[in-house]
Amino acid sequence: MSQNDDATTFTANYTSPIHEPKHLKIICAGAGASGLLLAYKLQRSFDNFELVIYEKNEDISGTWLENTYPGCACDVPAHIYTYSFEPNPNWSSVYSGSREIRDYFLSFANKYGLDKYIKLQHQVSGAVWNDKTGQWDVDITNLENGSVIHDSCAIFISAVGVLNAWKWPTIPGLHDFKGPVLHTARWDPSVNLEGKHVGLIGNGSSGIQVLPAISPVVNKVTTFIRSSTWVSPTRGFEARMYPDEERQKYATDPEAHLAYRKTLETSINALFSIFIADSPAQKQISDAMKKAMQDKLQISDDLQKLVIPTWPVGCRRLTPGIGYLETLASDKVEVVFGEIAKITPAGCVSTTGQEHPIDVLICATGFDTSFKPRFPLIGLGGKNLLDAWASEAQSYLGIAVHDFPNYFMFVGPNSPSGNGPLIAPMEAQADYMLKMINRWQTENIHSFNPKNEAVQDFIAFKDEFMKATVWQHECKSWYKNNSTSGKVTALWPGSSLHYLEAIADPRYEDWDFKYRGNRFAFLGNGRSQVESDSTADWAYYLRNEDDGPYLSRMKQTKIVARSGTVASEARTSLQF
Template identity: 25%
Template sequence: MSTVTLTKESHKTPSSFRVKYKDCKDILGDNEVSKKNINNKLPTLYSASKVAIIGAGFGGIGTAIKTMKELHEEDFTIFDRLDNFGGTWYANTYPGCASDIPALWYSYSFALATNWSKVQPFQYEMEEYILRVAEEFNLRPKTRFQTYIDKCVFDEDSGEWTLYAHDTKSGQKVEHKAKVLVGCTGGLVYPNQLRSEGMEKFKGVYMHSAVWDHSVDFKGKNVVVVGNGCSANQVVPALLNNPQYNVGSITQISKSKHYIMPPVPSFLQWLYRLLSFNYYGLLLVRWLTIALAEARVPLYKGNGLLSRFVRWVNSSISNRYVKKYAPAKYHDLLIPHYKIGCKRLIFDYNYVPSLHDPRIEITNENIKRVVEDGIILTNDKFVPADIIVACTGYNLAKSFKLPISTTKGVSLNKFWDTEGPSAYCTILPKQIPNLFLIGGPNSATGHSSVVMAIENGIDYYLKVAKPVLQGKKKSVVVKTEAYDNWFKTIQEELRKSVFGTPFGGCISWYSNGEVNSTAYAWSQISYWYITHFPNYKDLIYTPAADTKKKA
């Protein structure tokens, strides 16, 4: 275990720690230019490794490092469409973008930073941390950037994966062989674009918060912000208070309500600095943070006395905060009436106090249509707009669309389209051997750090894949009955939870109404247990002696 000390260079030159706008637009924009840029005239490049890792964000980096540290296996290759490490933290660079979970917890347990500038640091500092960790473990030589994965096919006879890909710039095709495939693509990838009538007529600037154009001048402009979730909570105060933007006005389209909690207490940062002298001091503060967060678990499920009490406490804290710091005219627009936790909690980043600024107006009227110089609301009010910013979240269903299949006709996408995205213990899909999903279906929580969940998933992969990587086994796959039992059990449990359910009382990105493929149904203590003590009776290992290739 080690610590990491940041240089804070990212504070001096934030632009050096974010993706170029054109690259981000080509990959994540509607046209997906990079996906289509295939050059059949160039010779195909061939390569191989024991492990292929898709994604160079927290999941991919953590998988690579632990594969080296725990399995002593250095024969791996990381693939990513972007030109640097970071994933979401490299691509999402909107003003105010920051961690909504304390960074001491939203980081690797084996590489704790000694000098975070604040409890919830900005995007560029998070990216600096990620790059620092990747540098420390020398991952760059083992990473193929600017590479789009077109499809992955598992040969059930040879027990080998073939990844078909292409370079996003030159279009040159790549074929890569691997024994084990680890998907670390994440869920917050493809932006949900604003699809209001008349968008094509708008003569101003439109952008989604996930694909931010930093060349746009916001000073003195009339801005419409669509959405009021986590991204909008950070974008709005930044546009109002940062001298770099200093907008003329903001009209925020608030289509739904969220429980907004007070900012993370400054006491946590004080304690962190007091105990940052060594790894174990940092670990103590991390575990204290985890314990406080886990105490919130009862609010997410059931209607017993404890659950109702924890919900009441947290709802009261949120409501008191909003009533104290937001203008009275906005209380009805901000305070929800569904059960807390039905939508993801927001820990305020100065959004609520900023609503006193006379330049902002919130409305719960939807957009009726977009016109050349603004929008028309459903009450027929005209709102002038020079810039429209969509803080409308992500297309999780598209993020789950992984081009994975086997030579015997099993397609992950077809299977998920039929039954809904899922994976045994959130990691092993059905009927596809030697495939591990880190941060996969049902691995997210409403109260915890996704990085902690990622590490738990990686530890499961290490244990289960070890015999395959050592050559003792040809392949491993979850038993069909074990997968089906997992799927049934977790979906039944989630229906009793608040995550976007009738019980919770709201519509949420956690669930599509039929299958909840996003949220984990229990505590992170439970997740740690199932990932660190695999039930090997639920798995099928094929002996290595069966690796006979067809002539």
């Protein structure tokens, strides 16, 4: 139920027109893909605002600055790993490397002058909601000198990402090893791998990329595989370099480039049916990927049984794995399956008791995927989100949290992180946030907070939906906070296209709004914004035909999606 902080107070501004925007201050943590997107969209649509993005690193672009290990690349085609409105015709290959992706985000920030909002080497270290002032009081640590800055804002946004807080494996003796110990998310390029015997822990996305990249220069790799995983190029997107003539075509013919991007995006969107357990699509892709892995793994049947999973395809994130299986089957690679019992100064000891001597140890062991913030985040009643999410991260539609007013997250719990293309849903999240922020700025709102019953209803729907998916099956996955059988906390209960429709319009009834005095104070001096602009058309609503927006959701969706412009036969051929 909406409420006033003081029902007797009347704070109308009789000198300003309706919806006069009050000053808006936003603090954002993180200048990766989502933080830069927020800055762009805010700058494009809003006036009378202040934005500060605190970024802990020495430069922008987040994960693409931090991850520089050999073979690091995006696991979806680069032409659709861009903002929907900012294509890049110059990608060198289908799966472009981390440096090239980072250059894209640097170029984006430079093109739109976003650097002015960003403070580098400044890390948010705490945030407390002050309900009296209706602001977040935020502490920021200057990482150059260790000093702490105090700042405040009306809206606080987390854009730090979920795959950001890397972690060492919890193996006894890890730091007793006498050789170099590397983590893929904190790569040290000064370590020379040439001619070395390298130990590699992990066969997730980064481990799958590292192995074929280092194989040509090392003497030997002993790879410690703790669980099986599906590895195969995504259907239809074999790795290749783009020839000069193709890149030139995309650079000079935007429509041809758009058509290619749409083909890629449509093909990935069409894959969603494989995530439904026991579906024909799931069976078809499982059979195809099993055969592809068997063909590439020219090794014993016993090892194939260890490497090829028995759980459904998609239970863990699909990984292209370019060259991984061929390298795994090569004479240069020794595969040790199972947990590592301990690490000694000379190498790794398997659970059989055998010690495997190595020169360098690489840990491709992932991230903390609990979604818990990296700092104390204190909301209403002194509630700390670190404690509230101790056992399970529960969000409202992946973007907000009950009892944490005026707070948003990009790619929070149960966002479509592995359902399909992610950039478009990230843009939809930004649009949703800004619609809510627009109301705060142009109405007499103190704060907005998602209702607990709305969050619980969403979680209940999500949990029931997940029972029919492969994500709920028994496999260890970061989708379930690195557990085997826990709740699916990372993924949206539906496709990426489903998510776009679900959050296209805020459900304001799911929110508690608190007002600064009279909720109608925003009506102001009885004049419209149009009347305050002497250059505007004061009869703008008169026209010769009805060209206004359609008012039913179904009609709007058909118009936006250009229904009728694609042959159904072409679409059917993309589906399993």
